[in-house]
Each structure stands twice: as C-alpha cells, then as structure tokens.
Amino acid sequence: MPTLISSFSVPLVVQSLVDRDANPPKIQWLNALQIGAFAYETGALIGRALVDKALLLEKLLAEVEREGWLIEVAAQEAAKRKEAYPAELCFWTIVMKGELAKVGLTLPDTGKADVRQALQTPIAAEKMLESIEALGLEGIGFGMQFPEDTATMYRSVNEHLNHDIIVESTSYGLVMPIPPEPYALEKRVADSLKIVAQYVRQNRAKLEDEFGLAHLLV
DSSP: OOHHHHHHHHHHHHHHHEEEEESSSSEEEHHHHHHHHHHHHHHHHHHHHHHHHHHHHHTTTTOOTTTTHHHHHHHHHHHHHHHHHHTOHHEEEEEEEHHHHTOOOOOOOOOHHHEEEEEHHHEEHHHHHHHHHHHHHHHHHHHHOHHHHHHHHHHHHHHHHHHHHHHHHHHHTTTOOOOOOOOOHHHHHHHHHHHHHHHHHOOOOGGHHHHHGGGGGG
C-alpha cells in the first residue's frame, strides 16, 4: 500500500524521469529536489491543519511499533532544519539549502557553476523517492511544531510573490515553482487536505469518519 506521501509524489517523479529505459530509471536531481520541496510544503500544511489528529495521521505515513514515534522523529528533524536555517523565508529555500549541504554544497559559498552542474546530475529515481518521502514526513513535523512559521513561509512566496527569493534561486539554476498569481494559504490548505481525503478514501476507508474530510471530495 502506498503511503500518503508516496501517493502524490510517485506520479510526479514518474512524470519527471529523464531516462526511463535506464536500469534503474533516473531523475535529474533538480527535479527530485523540486518535488521534495513540494512534498515538504504540502506536509507542513497538512501537519499544521491536522495537528489535533497527529496520531491518526501517523497511520497514513508508515507502520510504527510505538504510536507517536514517527511524529516525534519528524518534529525533531524539522527543528534541526529550522535551527540550521532560521532566516529562510520559504520552504523551497530551506529544503534546497539543507539538501545541497548534505553533499558539501553550501549556498552562497559554493560557486554557482558547481551547484548548477550538481543539480543536473541524473540519480536513481528509487533513491530519490526515499528522500522525497523523508522530506514529506519532516514537513508534517514542521507544520505541527511551527504553525505560525508555516503560514508565514508559505505566504512569503505564494501570496506575496517574493521576487528576491526568486532571483536568488534562479541564479543557482534552482527553478522555483512560483504560481502565476497569488495562491492563498486557505486554498492551498484545502487542496492539501483534499489529497489526504482522497488517500483515505482509496486506501484507509475505515478511517474516513475519524478524519472528517469527506466533504472535500463532494
């Protein structure tokens, strides 16, 4: 059974494959990170909205031996990322900088050409799916732990269309998915919860009443 995160991220990865005939199939790292940032933001909005249903939401994420364990881990990882990048104003940059730093690419110290070259690297899609899943889980922890920051970071790009962030990211070859017009937080939250509602109906129908999101599918 797919997890909540994989239910919406796997189709995006499949659409973005650059070498479908390779064994294993590959995806450009930039595209994988873009999907990871989307998963992080979506997870944060879901976590923020469903914080009172945290243990119920955990059932959609993975099988755990101890109830609440995965939510705790997600919150801890989110806190580490926020501590490392306290000044970041959107989920795109906080994810990009964190993931680039894991391979020794630190913005803005690393040369732009080196970053661009790294982002163009094809990587096994299966490996990237694991990273995207982890980012989505961490995003849920972020939203639960930092609800106000979640709203502020979302709005800075998607409602206010912060052009400084756009220009900085583009200079490194980071194609930030900016909406063509303001995408209100309330609308994005509703769209994210609809993903949960669809997943529950298709995969965990017995939990539908407990989530109380069926009205979003009408």
